[in-house]
Amino acid sequence: MPLIFTIAWRNIFRHRGKSLVIGVILFLGAFLMTVGSGIITGLDRGLKDNIVNSFTGDLLVISSKQINNAVLTPMSGAASEPINNFIQFRSVLKQHKMIDHYVPAAQGTPMVMSDEGDPDFNFIIGVDFKQYRTMFPDKFRVLEGRQPKDGERGLLLTEFNRRTNYEYLLNYWVIPEGAKLVTANLSKEALTAYTKGTLRVKEKMVFMGMNDKTSAMDIMPPVLGIIKFKALDTFIGISNLVDIETYRECFGYTTAAESHVTLNKEQASLLTNADLSDDDLFSNETMFGSAGSSASDYSIHSVKQETARTLVVTENHLDVDAGMYNMIFIKLKSGVPLLKAVNVLNQDLKPYGVRVITWRQALGEIAELATIIKASLFIFVMFIFFVAIIIIMNTLSMAALERVSEIGMMRAVGARKGFISKMFFSETAFLSFFFGGLGILVGLITITILSWIGLSTDNDMLQLLYGGARFHPFLTMGDIVACLIQLSIVTVISTLYPMRVARQITPLHAIAKD
Amino acid sequence: MAISTTPLIHLSSVTKEYPLGNTTVHALRGVDLTVSKGDFMSIVGPSGSGKTTLLNIIGCIDQATSGSVVIDGQEITTMNDKQITDLRLYKIGFIFQTFNLIPVLNVIENVEFPLLLMKTFSKTEVRSRAERLIEAVGLSEHSQHRPAELSGGQRQRVAIARALVTQPAIILADEPTANLDSETGNQILELMRDLNQKEHTTFIFSTHDHNVLAYAKKIVKIKDGLITE
Ligand SMILES: Nc1ncnc2c1ncn2[C@@H]1O[C@H](COP(=O)(O)OP(=O)(O)OP(=O)(O)O)[C@@H](O)[C@H]1O
Ligand SMILES: [Mg+2]
Numbered sequence: 001m002p003l004i005f006t007i008a009w010r011n012i013f014r015h016r017g018k019s020l021v022i023g024v025i026l027f028l029g030a031f032l033m034t035v036g037s038g039i040i041t042g043l044d045r046g047l048k049d050n051i052v053n054s055f056t057g058d059l060l061v062i063s064s065k066q067i068n069n070a071v072l073t074p075m076s077g078a079a080s081e082p083i084n085n086f087i088q089f090r091s092v093l094k095q096h097k098m099i100d101h102y103v104p105a106a107q108g109t110p111m112v113m114s115d116e117g118d119p120d121f122n123f124i125i126g127v128d129f130k131q132y133r134t135m136f137p138d139k140f141r142v143l144e145g146r147q148p149k150d151g152e153r154g155l156l157l158t159e160f161n162r163r164t165n166y167e168y169l170l171n172y173w174v175i176p177e178g179a180k181l182v183t184a185n186l187s188k189e190a191l192t193a194y195t196k197g198t199l200r201v202k203e204k205m206v207f208m209g210m211n212d213k214t215s216a217m218d219i220m221p222p223v224l225g226i227i228k229f230k231a232l233d234t235f236i237g238i239s240n241l242v243d244i245e246t247y248r249e250c251f252g253y254t255t256a257a258e259s260h261v262t263l264n265k266e267q268a269s270l271l272t273n274a275d276l277s278d279d280d281l282f283s284n285e286t287m288f289g290s291a292g293s294s295a296s297d298y299s300i301h302s303v304k305q306e307t308a309r310t311l312v313v314t315e316n317h318l319d320v321d322a323g324m325y326n327m328i329f330i331k332l333k334s335g336v337p338l339l340k341a342v343n344v345l346n347q348d349l350k351p352y353g354v355r356v357i358t359w360r361q362a363l364g365e366i367a368e369l370a371t372i373i374k375a376s377l378f379i380f381v382m383f384i385f386f387v388a389i390i391i392i393m394n395t396l397s398m399a400a401l402e403r404v405s406e407i408g409m410m411r412a413v414g415a416r417k418g419f420i421s422k423m424f425f426s427e428t429a430f431l432s433f434f435f436g437g438l439g440i441l442v443g444l445i446t447i448t449i450l451s452w453i454g455l456s457t458d459n460d461m462l463q464l465l466y467g468g469a470r471f472h473p474f475l476t477m478g479d480i481v482a483c484l485i486q487l488s489i490v491t492v493i494s495t496l497y498p499m500r501v502a503r504q505i506t507p508l509h510a511i512a513k514d
Numbered sequence: 515m516a517i518s519t520t521p522l523i524h525l526s527s528v529t530k531e532y533p534l535g536n537t538t539v540h541a542l543r544g545v546d547l548t549v550s551k552g553d554f555m556s557i558v559g560p561s562g563s564g565k566t567t568l569l570n571i572i573g574c575i576d577q578a579t580s581g582s583v584v585i586d587g588q589e590i591t592t593m594n595d596k597q598i599t600d601l602r603l604y605k606i607g608f609i610f611q612t613f614n615l616i617p618v619l620n621v622i623e624n625v626e627f628p629l630l631l632m633k634t635f636s637k638t639e640v641r642s643r644a645e646r647l648i649e650a651v652g653l654s655e656h657s658q659h660r661p662a663e664l665s666g667g668q669r670q671r672v673a674i675a676r677a678l679v680t681q682p683a684i685i686l687a688d689e690p691t692a693n694l695d696s697e698t699g700n701q702i703l704e705l706m707r708d709l710n711q712k713e714h715t716t717f718i719f720s721t722h723d724h725n726v727l728a729y730a731k732k733i734v735k736i737k738d739g740l741i742t743e
Pocket of ligand 1: 532533534539540541559560561562563564565566567568722
């Protein structure tokens, strides 16, 4: 073993107390850092799984007229600005090399009326169920009832909304069409009413949408199923799912069925051509202008009644897409960087009067909460580092001063400053390697055990921290490398000052000490 | 064997001042001194006369306030830290008034220390040189002991072995016998004289013990920071 290492190694044992203090701090620092980054990575992955993959996708296309980005936040109340020309840029999305899946949707907040006529609001998202399932497969469970058939119209009521509606507004409990009451799913209050024999059960709910013409449309979609998102139900379970045509009817927008009727045969055949080029689309722009002109044309309501039921049979996606949406969920291909995709897509979609935002922007404060939790963890870890650096620095500086005569003598005999630095640094490096390494290892084991135990929670805040219903802290290879780098940085920073102190010790200091 | 007449050490008008509060302590007041290769020189003087200060300046561990110090033809007052450190390593052996050894190294490792810093010798050569000197100072049986396990005199002898192991041109010893009983002190002085005679190593040692002076070939007297004789 080289001389410096021998001396450093033996000094560690000679100054056991100090070595242990530094070692314990390095151990704790490395341990907390590892566990912290495991939680952060788990949180990120959980959020990705439970929000991005179940609810929002990576990016959303919204109308460029839309002012507030947080289109998925219930507080916003008003429906987002409509996108009437989706069919024009659909092929852009379809062929885009960054995009894996997309599903167009319309979000809005219709009123729900109690039997007494008291209004409250429910959040609904109108989609094509089939497309939606393709994009977000198996992300919610159907508690009661069933999944809609392809092209079927109706409502998927979330368990969260059923419960809160019952508790705060409706005096009846909603169950799917033709289903039996499942008493196990009753909320506390509903169960009390049930045992008393006073629980009223209904298979339908009335939604009343508003539009800018202030004429309200009552709709009563069949309740197909009661659904529950796998995690973060309180946050994302506020959105009922409804078929897009029902949504359009509810808010008085042009339905695809109406567009269909207003188109002549030639135009319709053009529309159903899946291989439409951009040129074709642009040359027909005026046609879509009339087809998608939202709530302005009310004469078509009479037509709607006739077309509504046949729609199930004759509709295909293209027809559906001819109507109004107000957001398009986009899932990127894996590995595509989010912000780069935002820029590229914004460029590509600029001509269509829409813009692209991230899922975080769309979620507003829910995503912010998760970011805050993440940032706090990060700050906590940084704080641990800071404290560790200060303590190690102080301990080592004192150690240097206690070893003045030894260091000064080494210098007198002919050891250069560099020798002293290396000796000092080697001591900390040994400690850091051993205790810090041990900390990372124990952290890794802790994370593995925690993940294996798989703590689960119903608490909403904890779910945000967990990134879902289950706590799955997780460390990637990159995290471990990052921990090692951080540990090295701590080691270097905390040794710099003590090293400087030691380097400045001269033989004279040693003699003066005698 | 003829002794070279070129001076190994040459000091001219060397002064050393220590600021002390509002006043200044004049430890050396203009010292001129020439030491030739192979000298066995003793510096004597009362306590506080400037012996240690003078040796520290010659040994390159302290800097003169003014004047010129030339060692082996090199002016040291203008050297940087690295050059001075290397000069100490290659040309000078220092035996301190109190014995400073590296606590975590045993006797043989302490003696090997400067040789290992030089990085010029093979492992086996380092070992054999160190062993030879440990034997010379009579510590063969203690070569594996740590400094804390040795007596004061034994530690002093380790320090001497360490100073000699690199075969430096100059060995400086600041009251090498002050902490030793007279018998051990004499043994060490014998050892130094032996080396001087066999290897022509230049010795400069300070003392105010008149017994020690019997060994000296040259005596320089110092008083109040001035060489008087
Ligand atoms: N670091 C210092 N600061 C101030 N004054 C000093 C310092 N070192 C030495 N002196 C002063 O310089 C003078 C010379 O001191 P020095 O140590 O050289 O004497 P010495 O001859 O070695 O004495 P001793 O025989 O007691 O060891 C003394 O007056 C001493 O007080
Ligand atoms: Mg002295």
